[in-house]
Amino acid sequence: MTLRNHLRLALDGQHPRLGRTVEFALLTLIIVSAIGMGIETLNGLPPGIYAFFAGLEVFVVTAFALEYGLRLTVSDQPLRYARSFYGIIDLISFLPTLVGLLLTGSALDGRAIRTLRLFRLLRLLKIVRYANAADRLREAWRLVRDEVIVFGLAALIVLYVCALIIYQFENEAQPEAFSSVFSAMWWAAVTLTTVGYGDIYPITAMGRIFTVVMLFVALGIIAIPTGLVASAMSELRKRKAGEDRTHPPSEINREPPTRAS
Amino acid sequence: MTLRNHLRLALDGQHPRLGRTVEFALLTLIIVSAIGMGIETLNGLPPGIYAFFAGLEVFVVTAFALEYGLRLTVSDQPLRYARSFYGIIDLISFLPTLVGLLLTGSALDGRAIRTLRLFRLLRLLKIVRYANAADRLREAWRLVRDEVIVFGLAALIVLYVCALIIYQFENEAQPEAFSSVFSAMWWAAVTLTTVGYGDIYPITAMGRIFTVVMLFVALGIIAIPTGLVASAMSELRKRKAGEDRTHPPSEINREPPTRAS
């Protein structure tokens, strides 16, 4: 077996000797890096901690860049990998931070890097690779994708229309709170998801009447997709576990009719 | 083919040469007009922008008036179109703004126009014409219409009764917040939809006890219709996709019986 084959098997977690060691090492890097990002937000820790996580960040980014390079090298179809979903995640999981590192010489300083850092969170998506139990969710998503997309678009239109209407009613009474259609959309989103922070709400009679009508009519449009996904998932569960037992005749029909002859 | 037939096919998006061009042009007008209404709410933009959207508004209204006139002219049954659901939407999507334009000579000035502008949003309903994927929602709505209406009426009665009760408990302690049954209904709607802005809430012991009881008993009355629609939609999806496979006999029945002979 060539080194190239060894590397490919190791990166896929199927190496005979290394087994899943490489896979778990990469997964650990992702989680440690995510925890590091959280600790960086804390104030009042000893400076050594921040320095440690800055160093760790350099290490993690280097490791991911190395992994990406190796995957490209050992793959039979490098271009296909580079354009696949996981290939793109792998690339943007280190590229922005690496560029920031090379430009400023530090993983922590500078304002521009702060925004780039958010891309690092995409690394967590790599965990999806390891979650076999998430299969049913993906299957359920495929079942209800169409409805959810229709409802998503409908929700956006509803948000926009509700924002325009409440703006007409409230702008005069509360020019600060409902300063533009953007504030009104923020209000509509916070209200229709029933979060209701209380930072912005209607005070005019017409605005309140419209809000009540809106809540009763439009709440469903926001809440229904959730019900659809849940219902599809429980259906998939049923199909696997219980349906075969209660419908034996259909089981028989699935057998080829020529078998009995 | 006469010009009348050409026009009718073009407006229906079935013209051999123009194809769906006219249809998409009208759809674009609707969306541009809706975006324009949003931009008008922003402050601090250069005056040219406002003037551009005022002009655009005149153009859109004229285009819709023209479309309405053409549809009336080319239709074989003009009266039937004028009284249909889409005919009425088409009419009120331009009439109020057109009247405002003719009376004041501008699409943007004046207080009366501001209210009329809300009718322009009805144009967005025209998009329903183009959303084939929304069929299943309409079908699901037909399935659960009765229950939703019963629950809608029940919700209104519950709101009113809860408002009357909380008014008795809270009016004395908070005469400003719970000033009348209308404020109390606003509170009941915001509470039962679980939005809970926090602008108005009970402070007396009896009011709080009643609120907790109300939430536990009445929350279902508001939340159930959503579950009903979601359940009906997932049932329709199942019927189309999965039921055929598990119940092969019904598949056979759909084939013409003469085909086998």
Add this chain to the structure above:
Amino acid sequence: MTLRNHLRLALDGQHPRLGRTVEFALLTLIIVSAIGMGIETLNGLPPGIYAFFAGLEVFVVTAFALEYGLRLTVSDQPLRYARSFYGIIDLISFLPTLVGLLLTGSALDGRAIRTLRLFRLLRLLKIVRYANAADRLREAWRLVRDEVIVFGLAALIVLYVCALIIYQFENEAQPEAFSSVFSAMWWAAVTLTTVGYGDIYPITAMGRIFTVVMLFVALGIIAIPTGLVASAMSELRKRKAGEDRTHPPSEINREPPTRAS
């Protein structure tokens, strides 16, 4: 036909000539009386309005007392009616207000009446008599009663335990807001129903951690009963409309077996 029979048929809405007139008259009285209670809460109306609704109140109470007396008189089993669900509703829909009227001589004055007024709302329960469409809800309720009661008790225990825990965490930091287990239960109810007014919330680290854990664990206990009722109702709908078509064998079984012979 005797006068007694005439009256009985009229009260049941089955009189050949009066038809449903009496029934609709009684229903109108209920609704007018409920609307009157709302108008009484408004301030700044001309005094004549208040006087009118005070008079109306006397009239409504008298009418309901008369109706109750007549129903008792014409019934073949007066005691059975008096102890039935509707008999009790009929009685308490007028008795408290009547007693208040006789004691103080007015339907509107006095503090004692204010509390008695709440009983008047029970009249609205009479509408249940006229809502044929609510049958499916009653049937669904019978299906899920056991689960809902178990969940209701569980919800009460959860509320109490959560209140005791948050009290230990927050009482020291916020002795005003979390002054006793009652305030803490108010917080728990407002939080677990996701209303979240924002009048009272944890500020200590432990209190916040507990709140997050509580929300994730206990939210289901509050939300599940709603899902159960919705699911039972959609099942009943399916059973009536769709199940017969997709399971023809069970249809055959319902026919008498002797029919084929």
Add this chain to the structure above:
Amino acid sequence: MTLRNHLRLALDGQHPRLGRTVEFALLTLIIVSAIGMGIETLNGLPPGIYAFFAGLEVFVVTAFALEYGLRLTVSDQPLRYARSFYGIIDLISFLPTLVGLLLTGSALDGRAIRTLRLFRLLRLLKIVRYANAADRLREAWRLVRDEVIVFGLAALIVLYVCALIIYQFENEAQPEAFSSVFSAMWWAAVTLTTVGYGDIYPITAMGRIFTVVMLFVALGIIAIPTGLVASAMSELRKRKAGEDRTHPPSEINREPPTRAS
């Protein structure tokens, strides 16, 4: 019958003469103790009340310690009981308070006891033993455990990632409110459960846009497990009550095939 057998039967509620007396006595102790914990939080009661509940606390703890000792003594396999779920609950339901009592000589004084007191609430878990009606919930839980655990982990990751993102957007504008990733996680939990107290919310444009996107994408991840449990429970109910009637063939299959021969 030996005394040991008498005791064992009495503790299990199966004693021929004592019947369920001991069982109900223990259940009463649990409830009285829980009520006592609530009353201790009230201020302004006569000192005698507090003394009474302090004494009751000593009595309850002694009774539970006695019960635990007896169960250990009469059991054929004391170690198996001690390591069972109920054995551990029985132990921690009195041990912390007993240790506190022995160390400080009082059930009510001292700060350390205050925290230990929370363990007393675990006694309420003993009620689970007596709730036969909760069986279906346990069965439903077994059906959907896998999905709920996957969603629980997903929810934790989502909370953490959302907290990191909103921190980057809001920390500069609101250094007090979004002081660290912990405050941001508190915000994320309160927002994604739609509680929305309003004590902490985004004010920057980017933070608000992210919040709206987050709510639409991530709300489902929090809400779906509830739907799954509800759906599983209604399925179990159906299986018991209705499925047999509508699918008679499967009924037949359950009978032993040798019966007809």
